[in-house]
Amino acid sequence: MTRLGRGVAALAVVVLVALAAPAAAYAHAYLVKTTPTPGAILDVPPRSVALTYDEAVEPRFAIISVTNARGEQLTTAPVHRSPSNPDTLIVPLKPHLPSGWYLIYWRAISVDGHPVQGGFTFAVGPNPGPQPQFVIPSIAETATATNLLVARWVMFLSVMIAIGLFAFRTLIARPLVRRVEGASLRAVTVAACAVAAVSLVAIPVYLDIATSVDSLRSPFAVSALVPLFRVTAFGRAYVDLEICMALFCAAAAVALWVDRPRREHRSLAEIFALAGALAAAASVLLVPGLAGHAAQTAPRGLSLLLDWLHLVSGSLWLGGLVGLLILWASLPPGRRVAGLSVCVPRFSNVAFCSVLVLLGSGVGATLLHIPVLNALWTTSYGVAILVKIGLLTAAMLLGAINLLRTKPRLAAAREHSELGEAAARLLRRTVSGETVLVTAAVLAAAILSSLPPPAAALAQLGESLATVGPGRVAAVVHQDGYTLKLLVSPNTPAAPNSFALQMTKGGHPLAGADVTLTFEMLDMQMGNEEYQLTETSPGVYSHSAPALVMAGRWGLLFNITPKQGNPFTAFVVDKAGG
Amino acid sequence: MSTQIRLLASIGALVIGVVAVTVVLLLLRTTIG
Numbered sequence: 001m002t003r004l005g006r007g008v009a010a011l012a013v014v015v016l017v018a019l020a021a022p023a024a025a026y027a028h029a030y031l032v033k034t035t036p037t038p039g040a041i042l043d044v045p046p047r048s049v050a051l052t053y054d055e056a057v058e059p060r061f062a063i064i065s066v067t068n069a070r071g072e073q074l075t076t077a078p079v080h081r082s083p084s085n086p087d088t089l090i091v092p093l094k095p096h097l098p099s100g101w102y103l104i105y106w107r108a109i110s111v112d113g114h115p116v117q118g119g120f121t122f123a124v125g126p127n128p129g130p131q132p133q134f135v136i137p138s139i140a141e142t143a144t145a146t147n148l149l150v151a152r153w154v155m156f157l158s159v160m161i162a163i164g165l166f167a168f169r170t171l172i173a174r175p176l177v178r179r180v181e182g183a184s185l186r187a188v189t190v191a192a193c194a195v196a197a198v199s200l201v202a203i204p205v206y207l208d209i210a211t212s213v214d215s216l217r218s219p220f221a222v223s224a225l226v227p228l229f230r231v232t233a234f235g236r237a238y239v240d241l242e243i244c245m246a247l248f249c250a251a252a253a254v255a256l257w258v259d260r261p262r263r264e265h266r267s268l269a270e271i272f273a274l275a276g277a278l279a280a281a282a283s284v285l286l287v288p289g290l291a292g293h294a295a296q297t298a299p300r301g302l303s304l305l306l307d308w309l310h311l312v313s314g315s316l317w318l319g320g321l322v323g324l325l326i327l328w329a330s331l332p333p334g335r336r337v338a339g340l341s342v343c344v345p346r347f348s349n350v351a352f353c354s355v356l357v358l359l360g361s362g363v364g365a366t367l368l369h370i371p372v373l374n375a376l377w378t379t380s381y382g383v384a385i386l387v388k389i390g391l392l393t394a395a396m397l398l399g400a401i402n403l404l405r406t407k408p409r410l411a412a413a414r415e416h417s418e419l420g421e422a423a424a425r426l427l428r429r430t431v432s433g434e435t436v437l438v439t440a441a442v443l444a445a446a447i448l449s450s451l452p453p454p455a456a457a458l459a460q461l462g463e464s465l466a467t468v469g470p471g472r473v474a475a476v477v478h479q480d481g482y483t484l485k486l487l488v489s490p491n492t493p494a495a496p497n498s499f500a501l502q503m504t505k506g507g508h509p510l511a512g513a514d515v516t517l518t519f520e521m522l523d524m525q526m527g528n529e530e531y532q533l534t535e536t537s538p539g540v541y542s543h544s545a546p547a548l549v550m551a552g553r554w555g556l557l558f559n560i561t562p563k564q565g566n567p568f569t570a571f572v573v574d575k576a577g578g
Numbered sequence: 579m580s581t582q583i584r585l586l587a588s589i590g591a592l593v594i595g596v597v598a599v600t601v602v603l604l605l606l607r608t609t610i611g
Contacts, residue, residue: 233609240605247598254591258584273588276595283602295609
């Protein structure tokens, strides 16, 4: 088998292994059981509130707020885990709650670091009176706080540039020293070390800020935050990122120390050290995927592979651009053109392949994360993808100028030296522009990876018969020859709502049908709730439930089995709470 | 700097690389295992 054939076979094995990895649906944490139950009217005031989730939620990052109609907080101690069930969180309440309605509002952090929240009401009776309109406590989603985004951006940039600069120094620019008399790679080496040092500070700073935001503490309360670092899967992954980055720095330092670029062929020692550093770099670039959306998106093996390829190609591109700028600035003016004419053609080839891989992996990841095309412009996540695509496309255009104009001019400068200076100036301009655009694209990626991906249920939007709400709903839709009148009242989140469906065919009520209603949150991946509707009068089916646990778009799927005739479904999108 | 020290250091770097890969594989196992 040829070398190329072996490479292709190895790649095929990797892809097959990735595709064969277990595939499943992964959701954000959601409630499966509550005590008291939503909408319950209790004769005896409860002493505590217990919420059971579908996964073990960390109590130190969870909030359970219990308030009365005046917004007064009624919990007496922090949230703690139930000794009998690790998935259940408990918060004690003030004793002897008076008669009236109460709002339970909760927030938890999912395994990918995203906050999820919801709420419902209960009452202490026997005569709690009409349910008041509660004020939702200000427990805003915090994954996109500005300081958190900046910290994430600096961390991604420093890690990618450090690894990319190391690859540029050892794999692309190495022949420069041998081919151009008096040229040195010292500036690139120093820059790589400096950026690596920044990344070793940026990772724990980001982890500190993320942990402080999630646990609602000050980022300066370091002694309280450090013990929380390894409490969540997200935190554990970023601690491992710091460990892997430190290992990469150590291996890369040895590789740079033993490297003798004046020799064309590498010694055994140089190959060992380089292999160690590249293996550590490859490990570092897998961790963000394991800590984020990629590890939560099915099929996970493919999703992680695409994320890794995306980061590897992005690092090579960005690090190479920064490396070229450093070379441009550090080479003596008399040797600048000669030096660039060695490095630019080699980098252009690598950059071209990196851009292709970046494109392919980006498109693949988008297809996995975006359930339906219009989610690209109807969700924040999709808009962040479009911005990133725009920035990278502009950077690619500048890259194309380098490939088609600067590279041939620098090659021609070997024989016509007067062409060299102009080509070097053009190169500096295009590479500077490209670097700024790719750096901005990394910011878009930092925002993107902080936002929850659109729920898979969004794919059903195209099948909806109508979009209703916000506010009280009385809408008529037609399906399979039936006329359906949907009534939702008051259509308020975190409160019991009445859902009624009045069905007629040819003007006659459709009595005796079996009707179930499934609620699906369209703005966030959550579990579904299903209720059986009861026939309250001929052809009118209704149920009252606090099913809209949070504000946003809800998919209401009616499964209708008439007494005579074929079963059919009706899907309506309801905007709850504006 | 002798050749032996360079070789020893580079073997150390290789081991460091293997340790980094192991750390990530363990993380992979706990995340999707």
